[in-house]
Amino acid sequence: MPHFGDYQHEIYSAGLSGTVPRFPVDFATLEARAQAAMPPSVLKYVQGGCGDEHTQRANAEAFRHWGIVPRMMVDCTARDLSVKLFGMTLPSPVFMAPIGVTGLCTQDGHGDLAAARAAARTGVPLTVSTLTNDPLEEVAAAMGDTPGFFQLYTPRDPELAASLVQRAEAAGYKAIVVTLDTWVTGWRPRDLNDANFPQLRGHVLQNYFSDPRFRVMLGRAPEEDLRAAVMAWAGTFGKVLTWADVPWLRSLTTLPIVLKGICHPEDARRALGEGADAVYCSNHGGRQANGGIAAIDLLPGVVEAADGAPVLFDSGIRSGTDVAKALALGATLVGVGRPYSYGLAIGGAEGAAHVLRAILAEADLLMAVDGFPSIAALRDAGAVRTG
Numbered sequence: 001m002p003h004f005g006d007y008q009h010e011i012y013s014a015g016l017s018g019t020v021p022r023f024p025v026d027f028a029t030l031e032a033r034a035q036a037a038m039p040p041s042v043l044k045y046v047q048g049g050c051g052d053e054h055t056q057r058a059n060a061e062a063f064r065h066w067g068i069v070p071r072m073m074v075d076c077t078a079r080d081l082s083v084k085l086f087g088m089t090l091p092s093p094v095f096m097a098p099i100g101v102t103g104l105c106t107q108d109g110h111g112d113l114a115a116a117r118a119a120a121r122t123g124v125p126l127t128v129s130t131l132t133n134d135p136l137e138e139v140a141a142a143m144g145d146t147p148g149f150f151q152l153y154t155p156r157d158p159e160l161a162a163s164l165v166q167r168a169e170a171a172g173y174k175a176i177v178v179t180l181d182t183w184v185t186g187w188r189p190r191d192l193n194d195a196n197f198p199q200l201r202g203h204v205l206q207n208y209f210s211d212p213r214f215r216v217m218l219g220r221a222p223e224e225d226l227r228a229a230v231m232a233w234a235g236t237f238g239k240v241l242t243w244a245d246v247p248w249l250r251s252l253t254t255l256p257i258v259l260k261g262i263c264h265p266e267d268a269r270r271a272l273g274e275g276a277d278a279v280y281c282s283n284h285g286g287r288q289a290n291g292g293i294a295a296i297d298l299l300p301g302v303v304e305a306a307d308g309a310p311v312l313f314d315s316g317i318r319s320g321t322d323v324a325k326a327l328a329l330g331a332t333l334v335g336v337g338r339p340y341s342y343g344l345a346i347g348g349a350e351g352a353a354h355v356l357r358a359i360l361a362e363a364d365l366l367m368a369v370d371g372f373p374s375i376a377a378l379r380d381a382g383a384v385r386t387g
Contacts, residue, residue: 003079003364003368004081004092004357004360004361004363004364005361005364005365005368006361007357007358007360007361008361008365011025021354022347022350022351022354023343023346023347023350023351023354023355025358026319027318027319027339030339030342030343030346030355031338031342033342033345033346034341034342034345034346037345037346038105038345039104040194041194041196041198042101042104042105042198044190044191044194044196045101045104045190045191045196045198046099046101046105046338046341046342047190047338048188048189048190048191048287049188049190049285049286049287049290050186050187050188050286050287050288050289050290051186051187051189051290051291052189052290053286053290054286054290054291055283055286055289055290055291055292055293055294056285056286056287056290057286058286058292058293058294058316059283059285059286059294059295059296059315059316060316060318061294061316062294062295062296062297062316063296063316063318063321063322063325064386064387065385065386065387066296066325066328066329066383066384066385066386067325067383067384067385067386068324068325068328068366068370068378068381068383068384069381069384070369070370070371071370071371071372071381072371073371074371074372074373074377075373076367076368076369076371076372076373078373079364079367079368079373079374080373080374080375081093081360081363081364081367081374081375083332083333083375085278085310085332085333086174086175086256086277086278086310088147088174090123090125090147090333091123092123092124092360093323093327093331093332093333093334093375094124094323094333094334094335094336094356094359094360094363095124095125095126095127095149095312095333095334095335095336096115096118096119096124096125096126096127096335096336096337096340096352096356097127097282097314097335097336097337098127098128098129098151098177098179099129099337099338099341100129100130100131100199100204101131101198101203101204102115102129102132102133102341102344103131103132103133103134103203103204103206104133104198104203104204105341105344105345106344106345106348107348109133110133110134111133111341111344111348112128112132112133112134112139113134113138113139113142114344114348114349114352115139115340115344115349115352116128116139116140116141116142116143116148117142117143117349117353118340118343118344118349118350118352118353118356119143119144119146119148120142120143120144120145120146121349121353122146122353122356122357122360123146124146124356124360125146125147125148125149125174126139126143126146126148126149127148127149127150127151127177127335128140128148128149128150128151128173129151129153129204130150130151130152130153130164130207131153131199131204131205131207132204132206132207133203133204133206134206135206135207135210136150136164136167136168136171136173136207137167137170137171140168140171140172140173141171147173147174148172148173148174149173149174149175149176149177149258150164150165150168150171150173150175150176150177151177151178151179151260152164152165152168152176152177152178152179153179153182153237153238154178154179154183154238154239154241154245154249155236155237155238155239156235156236156237156238156239157213157217157236158248159213160208160211160213160214160217160236161239161252162213162252163211163212163213163214164207164211165252165253165255166252166253167211168253168255169253169254169255173255174255174256175255175256175257175258175277175278176249176252176253176255176256176257176258177258177260177280177312178241178249178257178258178259178260179260179261179284180241180259180260180261180262181260181261181283181284181288181289182238182284182288183238183239183240183241184238185197185288186284186287186288186289186290187290188287199230199233199234199237200230200234201230202226202229202230205222205229205230205233208222208229208233209222209223209229214232214233214236217232217236218232243270243274246259246271246274246275246276247274247275250275256277256278257275257276257277257278258276258277258278258279258280258310258312259271259276259278259279259280260280260282260312261280261282261283261284262279262280262281262282262302263281263282263283263292263293263295263298263302264298264301264302265301265302265304265305266305267279268281268301268302268305268306268311269305269306269307272306272307272309277309277310278309278310278311278312278332279302279306279309279310279311279312280311280312280313280314281295281298281299281302281303281311281312281313281315281331282295282312282313282314282315282335283295283298283315284315285314285315285316285337285338286315294315294316295313295314295315295316296313296315296316296322296325296326296329299311299313299326299329299330299331300329300330303329303330303331304330310332310333311330311331311332312331312332312333312334312335313326313331313333313334313335314334314335314336314337315337317334317335317336317337317339318338318339319359319362320358320359320360320361320362320363320364320365320366321362321363321366322334323336323359323360323362323363324363324366324367324378325383327363327375327378327379328378328379328381328382328383329382329383330379336355336356336359339355339359340352340355340356342355343355343356
């Protein structure tokens with residue numbers, strides 16, 4: 001039976017013929033390569049966080065004070081990293097988290113399609129942002145048989161919200177991920193210092209510009225007056241959601257509803273009680289609010305409150321070791337963000353697929369060495385706080 005960790009055998013075997021990997025296998029080198037490849041405006045948007053970026057840094061650094069205790073004399077020659085979610089069996093517990101400027105991360109401006117092709121190559125689901133450079137239908141088609149999720153920034157116009165969700169369902173997405181913390185943009189100094197907000201320059205708005213309801217609202221084709229189209233987008237972006245809106249969201253689709261941004265146990269319990277199918281523990285990678293607690297430190301409380309319901313997680317994942325720790329703390333599915341965007345920047349679909357394979361290989365090998373043949377065994381053992 002093949003394992004994700006076998007990727008290292010491919011690399012070492014190629015090395016016997018003098019071939020080294022085209023792309024780095026560690027995050028630090030990956031980030032350095034991406035910094036050289038990405039335009040400054042895009043790099044700052046991808047790398048930047050809110051305020052002085054303390055929360056963003058804490059998200060990544062907090063993984064260091066969680067540790068996994070090895071268990072020896074366990075046969076791990078056969079390992080199973082598959083996950084059951086929403087009636088599907090996924091080959092791994094990793095997914096690509098939504099990033100609003102994925103489309104700009106490749107040189108050709110079609111990073112969303114490249115990410116979808118990486119999903120098709122790896123079997124890692126892609127969560128497609130509402131903000132894309134290619135329509136959601138084309139992105140879904142590029143994923144092939146790999147399932148995808150659609151992330152919704154809920155617009156103020158209810159008919160536009162319904163149209164986006166219905167398009168996602170028709171295109172074959174398997175869940176709607178509703179982001180709760182971005183009805184207004186947080187204070188982001190890197191972008192503010194350059195007065196750079198990509199959407200106001202007409203980028204990553206194709207899901208709106210291709211939407212029949214948005215075109216009716218605009219009263220003309222977006223390409224006829226780009227500035228008017230952008231202003232119309234700005235006027236409808238960002239509905240303030242409350243618990244009273246959950247039944248309405250539920251009414252828009254038969255797909256599972258995932259509420260993203262849940263960090264408090266009481267919010268997790270209420271989300272599930274109000275009709276959500278899963279919760280998504282995330283602080284938006286520290287991009288939307290500063291001064292918070294690292295998301296990984298909040299995950300155990302959310303998992304306990306979810307009481308067996310699926311819990312997706314992102315914020316601060318940089319490696320396969322981070323993935324394993326999040327799984328040990330109870331996450332059902334773990335989202336990778338910046339690493340795959342860097343892979344897109346340096347190598348398109350191939351670069352992103354390499355990053356995902358490297359992360360999965362590291363997680364798989366850690367489980368093998370530490371004595372955990374399955375995610376269930378890892379979760380039963382848990383992770384220990386070391387500081």
